[in-house]
Amino acid sequence: MPEHTARGRTAVVIGGGLAGMLAVVALRGHVETITVVERDRYPAGHAFRKGVPQAHHLHILLSGGQRALERLLPGTVAALTDAGARSLYLPRDLLTRTPTGWQRRFDERRHPTLSVTRPVLDAVVRERALRALGPTTRVEVLEATEAVGLLGDARRVAGVTVRDRATGTSRPLPADLVVDASGRGSRTPQWYAELGREAPREETVDSGLAYATRMYRPTDEDGEPETAVNVPGWPECPRGAAYLPVEGGNWLLTLSGVTGHHPPTDEAEFAAFSATIGDPYVHELLTRAEPVSPVHGFRDTRNRRRHYDHPGALPEGLLVLGDANCTFNPVYGQGMSVAALGAVALRDTLDAAGGPGPGVLARAQRAVGRAAESAWMAAVGADRPYAHGTEAKAGPGERLMSWYLDRLAARAAVDRVVGGAFRDVFCLTAPPARLMAPRVLLRTVFLPRRPGLPRPPGTVETT
Structure with a gap:
């Protein structure tokens, strides 16, 4: 975009986490000045911060998310890998226990998934985002500010009111456009x-799931598992576990369960809970x-x-991004992507x-909504059976789709064919319509159901 078209335009981004930093990159060249309003003070190095409540838990970046990140900030996936993030190809490098048995390990090499701690991810993306702005866009980060x-009226947003968290002093911060990337x-x-x-109209589906996470380190070189492991819960056994490698030779274990099956945060009981999920494999790994x-x-x-994204739901000058727009059960690992x-x-x-002329942000908000559709369908479809009240009610179309x-x-x-389509959609590289392709539909509906493998597969299938 020519530099002169951005001249004089100002933007405010609420939230300086991952979504906020990516919003800064998206605005590059379309505004002259961006002010990021961040509640916390950024820590030095790769450290946890209070304002990211999920920071201690598992974080993955799906292949669709990696592609998007590379479009915005080329070279960032390599930078994350250099910082220690672990790359796992699905399904080769992630053993998954389904309700019918273990998934086969097809070596597809199509869906790399990054497993990384949140402090590393945030620090790498923040550093690269601020460095990539170039001469046409200036950015100021107001830390410890909320x-x-x-500002504005029902027709148009004209900025934000901010408050210094140390002094309590408030002041207006005018802007031509505001992006809310403040999270859940x-x-x-x-x-x-x-x-x-x-x-705006709001939809919610709450499974009542809770989870707990602890970091582990293999006790010797032979103790590190060959692959990551995922044992999601299912209605007959609503407890689950995921055990994935992260940087520094460490592994994160997340245990989960719906209401009545919440994992303990007591250290003595945590490992014992892992023996009560749908398969003993993860519990056995903890002995090493x-x-x-x-x-x-x-x-x-x-x-x-x-x-x-609905017509008339957004005033001029405002856009809502990330978890502020659409949040998912974090156990599915879709939010960052x-x-x-x-x-x-x-x-x-x-x-x-x-550039951001009249009606453009409303158009962008509809595109943001479409980008979340596949993840929403997957998360709600998985969680609906555990919801209660009106949230548990699905229409005839959704019931047929659930079947x-x-x-x-x-x-x-x-x-391999159906699994490939399933991973294309889950990893956010294809729309939900991919699951209804004739070849996939025929194999799903007319071929008999077959159980998965009885034990975790040690063999990778290359053909």
Whole structure:
């Protein structure tokens, strides 16, 4: 975009985490000045910070998220790998126990997945995002500062009111556009009332799932597992576990369970809980590892979608990105990838329109909503059976789709064709329609259900 078209335009990004930094990159060249409003102070190095409540838990970047990240910040995946992130190809490098048995290890080499701790991910992306701005866009980061309201009226947002967390002093911060990337705790629906607008329609599906995570280190060289392991819960055994490598030779174990089956945060009981999931394999691995961190719990796992993408739901000058727009049960590992895809959708819309003119951000918000659709369908479909009340009710179309997806998931564990389509959609590289391709549909509906493998597979299938 020519530099003169951005001259004089200003933007505020609420939230300086992953989604906020990617929003900064998406706005590059379309505004002259960006102010990032961040509640925390950034730690030195790769350290945890209080404002990221899930920071101690597993984080993965799916192949679709990696592609989006590379479009925004080329070379970042390599930088994360250099910082210690572990790359796992699905399904070769992740043993998965399904309700019908273990998934076969097809060597597809199509879906690399990065497993990394959140401090490393945030620090690498932040450093590269701020360095990549170039001469046409300036950025200022206001640390230890929080947004406490939107400026403007029901028709148009004109900036934010910010408050210094140390002094309590508030001041207006005018801007031509505002991006809310503040995460699950976004207050934009409440701020709508102050502007004289109705909050957007909201959908929620809450399985009641909670999870707990602890870091381990193999006790000797022979103790490191050959592959990562995933044993998700299912209705007959609603407890699960995921055991994945991260940087520094460490492994993260996350245990999960729905209401009535929540994993303990007591250190003495944590490992014992791993023996109660649907397969003993993970519990056996722990006999060859030692804990190197406390146990950290997390319970805010509801799926929630706010329909800022509906006609008339967004005032001019505002866009909502990442978890502030659509949050998923974190146990499925989709949130960071969806944030990256949403930032690409924002950038592509701005590029096509030549900048943030009238109606452009509403168009971008619809693109952000489409970028989240596959992840929403997968998370809600998996969590709906555990929900209660009105959230448990699915219409005829969703019930039919749930029946189909149940058969498809079972078939995917043993069928290379169906499994490939399933991973394309789950890893956010193909739309949900990929699951209805004729070849996939016929194999799912008409071939008999077959059980998975009885034990974790040690053989990789290359053909």
